[in-house]
Amino acid sequence: MTTTITEHFGPWAEADYLGLDTGINRVELINGNLLVSPWPDNCHQIALAPLVFGTMRAARKAGLHAVGNVWVRLTADTIVIPDVVAVDKRQNEDVTDVSDVILLGEVISPTTELIDRVLKAHLYAAAGIGWFLTVELEPAVVRLQRLQGDRYFEHAVAVAGQTLKSSFPFPFSITVDELFD
Amino acid sequence: MTACDTLTMTKADFNHPDPWTEAEYLALDETNSRIELIDGGLWVSPAPTNEHQEISYLLTTILRPPASAAKLCVTQAGNVRLGPDRLVSPDITVRRPSKPGTRTEAADVVMVAEITSPSNATADRRFKKLLYAEAGIGWYLLVEPDHGTYQSIFLRLLRLEDTKYVEHAFAEYGETLITDLPFPVEISTEHLLDFAGD
Incomplete structure (x- = not known):
């Protein structure tokens, strides 16, 4: 069943949300609210593909899987669409459960910076996602953050001209300049 | 036309x-x-629940006389412009009188109040708090009812210090929050749940 934003009344449940006709915008379910993001700018899109493919390649070598742009259920009424997630088994359902997520990666646009940094990071930490990889634009910074207690701490960082290398949560490396090539 | x-x-x-x-x-x-x-x-x-709206109404009636005495207006669910392409609707806005219109500039806002509900509690406690702080809104009143039964409620009045809010006053259920700033007011927590009253 297709629901529209205008007709709906009350908090959105998972089924209401999955039934939304979402068009071209990224629409996420946050505690029963909808977050409609503006269409990402070119800079975001340029960095996105190398990040997704780089993560996929590294995950595959480690016997894991990585997918971009999929629904991830953090709680019963929170479903987000991260840029990329590494998971420990191939997913058969439309919605990936957070218990399968090993690493979550996001390209942070200046326009969504506040939402990504404050709201999303908090939700990911509360859901127990162990590793959070971010690509910041202008200036370019790649950061790998590790969950400790209820918040993320920087594990590794790389700026223009550098390569981020980490053995955790699986061996991978990201050359910052390649993201914007 | x-x-x-x-x-x-x-x-x-x-x-x-x-x-x-x-x-x-x-x-x-x-x-x-x-x-x-x-x-x-x-x-x-989602549209607010009946309980949320009752509390919003009761809090507005408490705030209005002392705010008026301080030459301030109290608005429910009005548009506040926090910055370019950033327009929010706090549950209650206490503001300096400004020209009539569809929105209030953050610079005219003295205090905002948010009443949490299950779906917006995280946003109100973290996300909105940061937005209000970035916009330089001096005071933020967070009203936290027990969402299961609405048998209790607590209040936290936050004051902006530089770029972050710090707790200025707190009242648990049964207590009255008394403050001189941003204007002298006493808010009885029991009165906020007196739905059948008036």
């Missing part, structure tokens, strides 16, 4: 290639939900 005839109404659909602008946001069609504009994106929250 009325003023409304000259406005093109925009639909809150999900086929919008560019970030929403303030003009497009303000021309959005009525929906059953509350829609706020955050940096060109939309934050769509």
Whole structure:
């Protein structure tokens, strides 16, 4: 069943949300609210593909899987669409459960910076996602953050001209300049 | 021709290639939900519950006389412009009188109050708090009812110090929050749940 934003009344449940006709915008379910993001700018899109493919390649070598742009259920009424997630088994359902997520990666646009940094990071930490990889634009910074207690701490960082290398949560490396090539 | 005839109404659909602008946001069609504009994106929250609205009404009636005495206005669910392409609707806004219009500038806002509900508690406690702090709003009153039974409620009055809020006063259920700032007011927590009263 297709629901529209205008007709709906009350908090959105998972089924209401999955039934939304979402068009071209990224629409996420946050505690029963909808977050409609503006269409990402070119800079975001340029960095996105190398990040997704780089993560996929590294995950595959480690016997894991990585997918971009999929629904991830953090709680019963929170479903987000991260840029990329590494998971420990191939997913058969439309919605990936957070218990399968090993690493979550996001390209942070200046326009969504506040939402990504404050709201999303908090939700990911509360859901127990162990590793959070971010690509910041202008200036370019790649950061790998590790969950400790209820918040993320920087594990590794790389700026223009550098390569981020980490053995955790699986061996991978990201050359910052390649993201914007 | 009325003023409304000259406005093109925009639909809150999900086929919008560019970030929403303030003009497009303000021309959005009525929906059953509350829609706020955050940096060109939309934050769509469910319509508030009856309990939420009762508390909002009771708090407004408590705030209004002392606010008036301090030459301030109290508005429920009005538009506040926190910055470019950032328009939110706090549950209650205490503001300096400004010219009539559809929105209040953050510079005219003295205090905002948010009443949490299960769906917006995280946003109110973290996200909105940061937005209000960035916009330099001096005071933030967080009203936290027990969402299961509405048998208790507590209040936290936060004061902006540089760029962050610090707790200025706290009242648990049964207590009265008494403060001289941002204007002298006493808020009885029991009165806020007196739904059948008046």
